Amino acid sequence: MLSYYLLKCASWLACLLPRGLADQIGWAVGHLAWPFVTKKRKTLAITQVKACLHVDDAEAERIAKASGVRFGPMLMEVLRFPVIKRHAEDYVSIQGLEYLQEALKQGKGGIIATAHSGNWELMGGAFAQAGIPLVGVAEQQRDQGADRFMIEMRTLIGMHITYKSGVREMFDMMAKNWMIGLIMDQDPSVKDGVLVKFFGQATNYLTGAASMGRFRTVPIFPAFMHRDDKTGRHTLIVSPPIYCERTKDKRADIQRTTQQLATLTEQHIRKYPEEWFWLHDRWKSVRRGYTKEQIAEFMSSFQPPSQRGEGPKGGGISRH
Structure with a gap:
């Protein structure tokens, strides 16, 4: 558990720093870490950028590097959650919050569908601090100390955390009028996804939001983060709700809604390509399955x- 105490110490130190200095250190850490990313992973990111955005080699390399370097300031913001919690409105402004507030009046809960774009960790905290009861669905870290630290930070900033395996808990919390936060853009196994058109390519896409939305007849809210690097402020954009139809063809209903979510995700990435996680092998299951x-x-x-x-x-x- 040494990693837990090291991260706790890093968080304590980060919280002592002025905001501007902490941000500068975050960017420096990101730039220093980039050379240690494997050549294979960099090549993967550049190849995916070119295939999706149809840019030249130099631009693809720039976008891939910018995407990786952003993990520095993102990590610094997570370390500073104890400070950000006290002044969340100074870090994040939310557009479309009224859509979630209106849904909560219905008492059935709902789903927030997002992507690995911008600071998705801060997104959950911003919703929680704005009064939205949010269940963050997390993937367990291999390192127990890092996992303990991340759960602690997410809980500190107001989220309720469950692991991906806790489907029953998600439905129980939704019945209590909580919003379930799902990150939808990772590459799933063939059995856990459906094919959609994403950046002009057949792409295997997670169906969790559509499946849960259809089963409980609850709204799905696409939401994405964007960071203004000049000011360090984030804008959290919530779109109007999407409902998954409930016809006799369950798979077609889920595929249709998942395609809607994939299209909205693509539109956001095209607008802010440097903020998406290009280092992830997004089309592995399509190649193999x-x-x-x-x-x-x-x-x-x-x-x-x-x-x-x-x-x-x-x-x-x-x-x-």
């Missing part, structure tokens, strides 16, 4: 009937 024929069949469903050799009533989205 789907055949070229399955991918081609899925992508053909997005083409006009005249381009895929079908009549006006051509087939819908392929299901696997």
